[in-house]
Amino acid sequence: MYSRTTAVEIQFGDCDPAGIVYYPNYFRFFDNATAGLLSAVFAMHKRNWLEHYGILGIPMVDTGARFIRPSSFGDVVEIRSEIAELGRSSFGVKHSLLRDGELAIEAHEKRVWVVKGEDGGIRSAPLPDEVRRLLGQDA
Template identity: 85%
Template structure:
């Protein structure tokens, strides 16, 4: 399925007093990596694909990570993101964060394709066939 690698330079503000990345910031990195993955698959920026597909967003319904090695201010890490599963209205992403070519974090997330109803509430919607095709590409 579709894969993309995003490079991130760890900033001072990403770190805690111990000098390592404060763990919630990894989830921010992964959220950005998912947006970059979909933007690459759809060949357009997130603000454009939200409008193009008429969706409210792709909220996360499940996430988790296994932390293997810490990263510090100034490190440059690669986040390899891959679509691993396509459901009716959901998709799963696996993130592998590499530091110096070694696995530092393995993470996963499940997201839902959502639209707004007449009242403005969000509800899941089936993944469009062209989205399925693009996310299934190697």
């Protein structure tokens, strides 16, 4: 399945008073890494692929993380993101955050391909064949 690595420099504002990354910020990093992964595989910016595929977004329906080592202001971490599974209308993403080459966090997301529903809300839609093919390829 497709994978991508993103480098992130930890900023002062990412940290809590103890000087380590405040954990919700990791989920912001992972969300950006997922958007970057999809933008790379689709060869277009997120705002363009949303329009191109006629979707409202890819909301997260499940997430979790195992925190192994903290990161601090000034650290540069790598986030290795990969498509872990493809469902009918959903896909899973696995993130491995490394600091100094060592695993610091393992995280996962499950996201759903959504379109506008007839009632004006959102509803899931099957992953298009093109998307399935692109996400399923080896990097």
